[in-house]
Amino acid sequence: MPPPTGPLIALVDDETSLRETVAFALGREGYRVVQFADGLAAWRSFEQTLPDLAVLDILMPEMDGLELCRRLRSLSERLPILFLTSRDEELDRVLGLELGADDYLCKPFSMRELAARVKVLLRRAKMRAEPEAGGAGRRLERGRLRLDLDRYQAVLAEVPIALTVTEFTLLHALVLHPGHVKTRAQLIAAAYPNDAYVSDRTIDSHVKRLRRKLTGADPSFTPIETVYGLGYRWGGAE
Amino acid sequence: MRLFSRLSLRLLAFNLLLVFLPVAGLLYLDVYERRLLAAQERGMVQQGRVLAGALGGGSAIDPAAAAALLDRLDRRVEARLRVVDARGALLADSSRAAAPAAAALRAVPDRKGGRPRSARSTRDSLLYRFGAALYRLWERRFVPLPPGREADSYYRTGRPLLGPEVRAALEGRYGAATRPSGAGQRGVTLYSAVPVRDAQGKVAGAILVSQSTLRLRAALAGVRLGIFRVFLWSLLAAAVLSFLVAATLTRPLQRLADEARALTDRRGRLLGSFRGSARRDEIGDLARALEELTGRLARHLGFIESFAADVSHEFKNPLAAIRGATELLAEVEDPADRARFAALCLREVARMELLLAGLREITGIDAHLPAEPARTVDLKALVAELVEGLRVRAGGEGPRIVLAGQDGPLLVRASPERLAQLLDNVLDNARSFSPPGGTVTVELAPAGNGARIRVDDQGPGVAAAHRERIFDRFFSHRPGDQKGQHAGLGLAIARAITEGYGGTIRAGDSPGGGARFEIWLPA
Numbered sequence: 081m082p083p084p085t086g087p088l089i090a091l092v093d094d095e096t097s098l099r100e101t102v103a104f105a106l107g108r109e110g111y112r113v114v115q116f117a118d119g120l121a122a123w124r125s126f127e128q129t130l131p132d133l134a135v136l137d138i139l140m141p142e143m144d145g146l147e148l149c150r151r152l153r154s155l156s157e158r159l160p161i162l163f164l165t166s167r168d169e170e171l172d173r174v175l176g177l178e179l180g181a182d183d184y185l186c187k188p189f190s191m192r193e194l195a196a197r198v199k200v201l202l203r204r205a206k207m208r209a210e211p212e213a214g215g216a217g218r219r220l221e222r223g224r225l226r227l228d229l230d231r232y233q234a235v236l237a238e239v240p241i242a243l244t245v246t247e248f249t250l251l252h253a254l255v256l257h258p259g260h261v262k263t264r265a266q267l268i269a270a271a272y273p274n275d276a277y278v279s280d281r282t283i284d285s286h287v288k289r290l291r292r293k294l295t296g297a298d299p300s301f302t303p304i305e306t307v308y309g310l311g312y313r314w315g316g317a318e
Numbered sequence: 319m320r321l322f323s324r325l326s327l328r329l330l331a332f333n334l335l336l337v338f339l340p341v342a343g344l345l346y347l348d349v350y351e352r353r354l355l356a357a358q359e360r361g362m363v364q365q366g367r368v369l370a371g372a373l374g375g376g377s378a379i380d381p382a383a384a385a386a387l388l389d390r391l392d393r394r395v396e397a398r399l400r401v402v403d404a405r406g407a408l409l410a411d412s413s414r415a416a417a418p419a420a421a422a423l424r425a426v427p428d429r430k431g432g433r434p435r436s437a438r439s440t441r442d443s444l445l446y447r448f449g450a451a452l453y454r455l456w457e458r459r460f461v462p463l464p465p466g467r468e469a470d471s472y473y474r475t476g477r478p479l480l481g482p483e484v485r486a487a488l489e490g491r492y493g494a495a496t497r498p499s500g501a502g503q504r505g506v507t508l509y510s511a512v513p514v515r516d517a518q519g520k521v522a523g524a525i526l527v528s529q530s531t532l533r534l535r536a537a538l539a540g541v542r543l544g545i546f547r548v549f550l551w552s553l554l555a556a557a558v559l560s561f562l563v564a565a566t567l568t569r570p571l572q573r574l575a576d577e578a579r580a581l582t583d584r585r586g587r588l589l590g591s592f593r594g595s596a597r598r599d600e601i602g603d604l605a606r607a608l609e610e611l612t613g614r615l616a617r618h619l620g621f622i623e624s625f626a627a628d629v630s631h632e633f634k635n636p637l638a639a640i641r642g643a644t645e646l647l648a649e650v651e652d653p654a655d656r657a658r659f660a661a662l663c664l665r666e667v668a669r670m671e672l673l674l675a676g677l678r679e680i681t682g683i684d685a686h687l688p689a690e691p692a693r694t695v696d697l698k699a700l701v702a703e704l705v706e707g708l709r710v711r712a713g714g715e716g717p718r719i720v721l722a723g724q725d726g727p728l729l730v731r732a733s734p735e736r737l738a739q740l741l742d743n744v745l746d747n748a749r750s751f752s753p754p755g756g757t758v759t760v761e762l763a764p765a766g767n768g769a770r771i772r773v774d775d776q777g778p779g780v781a782a783a784h785r786e787r788i789f790d791r792f793f794s795h796r797p798g799d800q801k802g803q804h805a806g807l808g809l810a811i812a813r814a815i816t817e818g819y820g821g822t823i824r825a826g827d828s829p830g831g832g833a834r835f836e837i838w839l840p841a
Contacts, residue, residue, distance in 0.1 A: 095635045097662050101642035104655070139631075166634035188638035191645045 086110040087132035087202055092122040092148065093164065094140045098187075102135070105191035106198065119143030123151055133160045133202055135194075149179045158208060160201035164189070183244040186282070192274035200232060200245045207231040222255050222314075224301075236297045246271050247290045250283070254304060254314040263311040287312055325571065326564035333556035340549045347538060347545075354534050359494060359508055362397050362527040366512035369399055369525045374514045379403060379523045384410035397529035401514070404488060404523055406480040446539065449546040487511035487524035496531075506531045570601045574608060581612065588616050628792050632673055632806075636666035676807030680791060680814055687736065687818035695734050696727040697769050697839075698762055704741055705760065708749075717752035717775070719745070723762035728769045730839045732819050740815040743808040744773050744823075744835050751777030751833065768821070768840040774828035785825045789813040812837075 089111045093099045096117075103113045114131065116122035120142035126134075134152060136145035149161055163184035182204075183197055207230050218229040224237040232248045234241045243251065253270035254262055262270075264280040271286065272278045287304060294301050305315040372387060373379050384401040388410050391399065399412040483493025493511040509528045516522040577592050591612045595605035643659040643666075650656055705719050730737070748758045756776040763770050780788060787793045791810035816823040821839040828834040 095639060097639035097666050098635060098642065100662060101639055101646060101659070104646060104659075105642060108650075164638075166631045166638075187634040188641040191642045 086112060088112045088114065088129075089198065090114050090116065090122060090126070090131035090134045092116045092119060092134065092140065092145065093137035094118055095137070098137075098164075101191070102194065105195060109195045109198075111198070119145060119148040123148055126152060126155065130156055130159060133162065133198060133205070135162050135164060135198070137164050139166070146179060149181060153180055158205060160205045162194075162197060162201060180242065181244070183246060188277075190275040190277070193272060196274050197245055203230075204232045204245075208233075220252070220255060222258065224298075225255065225303075227252055227255060236294065236301060239297050241293055241297050243290070243293060246286055247293070250286055251290060254312060258314045261307045261310050261313045267311065325568045326560060329563050329567075330556065330560035333560050334553070337549060337552040337556045340545045340552065344542060344545050344549075347541060351534070351538055354538075355496075355508065355531060358529060358531065358534065359510060362508065362510045362529055363492070363494075363512060365395055365397055365399065366510055366525040366527040369401070369527075370512050370514045373401060373525070374522065375517055377516055377522075379409055379514055381409040388412040396533075397527045400526040400528070402484060402488075402524050402526060404521060406484055406488065406524075409523065443543065445547060445550075446543045449543070481509065481511075481526075483509050483511040484524050484526055487513045487526075488521055489513075490515075490521050506535070567601065570595065570597065570605070574601075574605055578608070588612065588619055591616065625791075629673075629677065632792050633670060636670050636673075639663075639666045673807070676811065677791075679811055680807060683736075683811065683814040683818055687733075687815065690733045690736065692731050692733050692819075694729050694731050695737060697730050697737070697771070698723070698726070698728045700734060700737055701741060701760060701762060701771070704738055704745070708745060712749075716749050717756040717758045719749075720757055720759045721762075722759055728762050728764060730769050730819075730841055732839065736815050736818075740812050740837070741771070743812040744771075744837065747808050747812075748773050748775040748777070748833070748835070751775055753777065756832075765838060766840075768838055771837040771839070773835045773837075774830065774832060775834075776828075776830065776832040778833075779827055779831065780825045780833045788825055789823065 086109075089106055091099055091102055091106070091113055092115075093102070094117050099115050099117070103115055106113050114125070116125065118140050119136075122134075122136075123143060136148055138145040140148075145163060149163075152159060152161060157180075160182045161180075163181050164187055165184055166187040182201055185194060185197065220227040220229060226235045227233070227248075228235070229252065232243070232245060234243050234248060234251060249271045250267055253267055264283045267283045267287075268278045268280075271283070291302065291304055294303070303315055305313045307313050369387070369391075373384055379401060381401075388399055388401070391412060395412070397412075399410075400408060401410040403409055481493075481495060483495045486493030490513050492513075493509075495509045496506055497509070507528050507530045509526060511524050511526045513521045514523045514525060574592070581590060581592070582588055592605060592609040595602040597605065640663050643662045647656055647659045647663075650659070702721060705721055708719060745758065745760070752758060752775050758776075759772075759774045761772040761774075763772075784793075789809050789812070792806040793810075813823050816837055816839065819839055821837060823835065823837045826834045826836065
């Protein structure tokens with residue numbers, strides 16, 4: 081294996097075994113990985129050097145992942161942050177606007193899935209950093225909603241909506257074929273191409289969050305329809 | 319809410335029962351009336367006998383003498399006196415000269431002067447008629463009319479006076495009858511007939527004494543009306559009282575019931591709590607007791623929910639590591655890496671087993687400790703033995719353990735195994751946080767009605783914010799690389815045992831720096 085030279089990823093988790101596994105998996109993908117066992121140690125290092133992406137656990141001694149995320153956001157708005165969570169009820173806080181995390185994975189997760197997410201997040205960050213390089217890129221428009229498939233960005237009536245990678249891919253899968261019912265299994269395959277262990281309930285809570293974010297941008301915008309017994313459908317008439 | 323709850327109705331029923339006491343008085347009036355009537359009859363018979371004595375003794379009754387006698391008696395007796403001969407023909411009548419017979423029935427002159435309270439006015443009052451209608455309704459329903467109470471056609475003026483009582487008197491017996499006054503009168507007249515005997519002792523005629531009971535009954539009617547009026551007022555008072563009681567007693571109860579129904583959903587989840595009450599009475603007590611109950615229930619449900627969440631959370635970390643490692647095992651070729659990830663899996667599996675064992679232990683303590691046999695244990699001897707065992711096991715490594723305290727036994731009541739488990743966990747915690755070459759001091763002393771155990775270490779101490787939480791299950795504030803050996807359950811087990819015996823355990827600062835754990839156990 082060649083010595084990694086790629087983007088620098090900070091991995092903050094107090095679980096030694098998990099850290100060891102994740103660091104190895106990311107290293108295999110060519111990333112440089114710097115590990116921290118608690119939030120405080122990570123914060124001291126981040127004050128000196130910012131990584132290209134941060135993978136944070138939530139429950140940690142000294143300083144938890146939520147506090148670390150808040151502090152990181154004060155240093156950089158653009159640094160991609162991916163959370164590893166083991167408690168479902170924490171997700172809303174993590175992904176809320178107050179913290180502004182970019183994506184998350186629920187433990188236990190697949191290493192391939194993690195690597196795929198990291199890749200998407202880094203690409204999205206890079207695309208954002210480059211001011212409209214090479215024109216419009218691949219786009220998908222449905223009425224007032226515009227999806228930028230390279231930047232993983234959704235814009236509703238010129239207002240950008242902050243979506244996680246998972247939410248964006250779900251939205252994309254639904255928007256692609258308006259009126260067609262997407263089963264939960266199809267949505268799982270779209271949002272988690274590398275993970276075979278995602279439950280239907282996970283998709284439901286993602287759709288719930290996605291709906292909330294869409295109505296948050298425009299309260300009258302409710303294009304995702306539930307088809308009981310089957311799945312979901314993009315019913316946007318526009 | 320129903321306007322009248324069952325409780326309100328019951329209260330109303332009790333109140334009405336009290337109200338009906340005057341009605342019982344009303345019934346007693348009937349007995350009273352019968353006695354008065356009997357007295358009246360006796361008086362009449364007396365008058366008849368006196369008159370019979372005065373007129374008798376001759377060969378036949380002299381009508382003129384009888385009329386003269388009655389004339390003289392007129393207005394001195396209340397009763398109407400009539401003298402009939404042996405065939406029942408009227409010889410003299412006390413009321414013939416004075417007033418028509420009907421007048422005597424209408425208004426009886428009052429001895430004390432002035433008119434009596436008019437029978438009509440009492441009986442015509444709306445209230446009386448209402449009460450009488452009710453009474454008649456009752457009477458018609460339950461009391462059969464006695465036969466033979468038809469109008470007294472016997473005694474119409476000018477016809478032979480041959481009523482049954484006169485016939486009895488003419489046959490030498492005493493006769494009496496009561497019958498309606500007739501001619502549309504509602505009064506009842508009492509008739510008594512006594513025989514008049516001639517010198518030979520043969521019946522020469524009879525004296526018919528009749529007196530309307532109207533006067534008597536008018537007085538009673540007044541009393542009845544009074545009682546009926548009291549009854550109606552009491553009825554009103556009872557209704558008002560019951561309503562008040564309902565407002566102050568049953569409404570709060572109804573409110574509690576409504577709250578209780580709204581408290582849980584169909585799946586039995588608690589949705590809220592009782593609002594409590596500022597009332598100082600029993601209903602207030604009930605409300606507060608229910609509030610406490612729901613509080614305890616909510617805490618217990620919260621405990622169960624958080625227990626499930628904690629367990630699932632604690633298992634996700636090792637599971638994540640195992641999943642990642644097995645994925646990598648399938649992909650990496652390097653034997654050194656493969657061995658490393660296989661070992662990692664084993665380590666995490668061992669950790670999950672440790673977690674399971676700890677959980678079993680805690681739930682076991684909660685469930686079984688109260689039933690375990692407890693005996694009086696010398697804490698001092700037990701701790702000495704335990705510390706010695708730890709020294710041997712440590713084999714010279716780790717912190718020194720020093721035992722302090724006065725001589726003499728220190729007795730507590732517990733299971734020695736559980737005590738050893740408790741101390742083992744607390745000492746293990748102290749040892750693991752001790753710096754190399756540090757000292758852990760165990761001090762025993764009597765305190766209150768029991769024993770106090772102090773364990774001081776020289777480690778980093780416990781942050782004030784964590785002093786309660788370190789006893790929570792899975793709360794662990796140690797460096798990550800130690801997590802494999804410590805599931806975060808040791809102090810939770812210690813607390814479960816201590817509290818199971820009714821003792822207390824708390825964390826604080828040791829005077830020499832480091833942490834101090836203080837356990838108190840009852841004797």
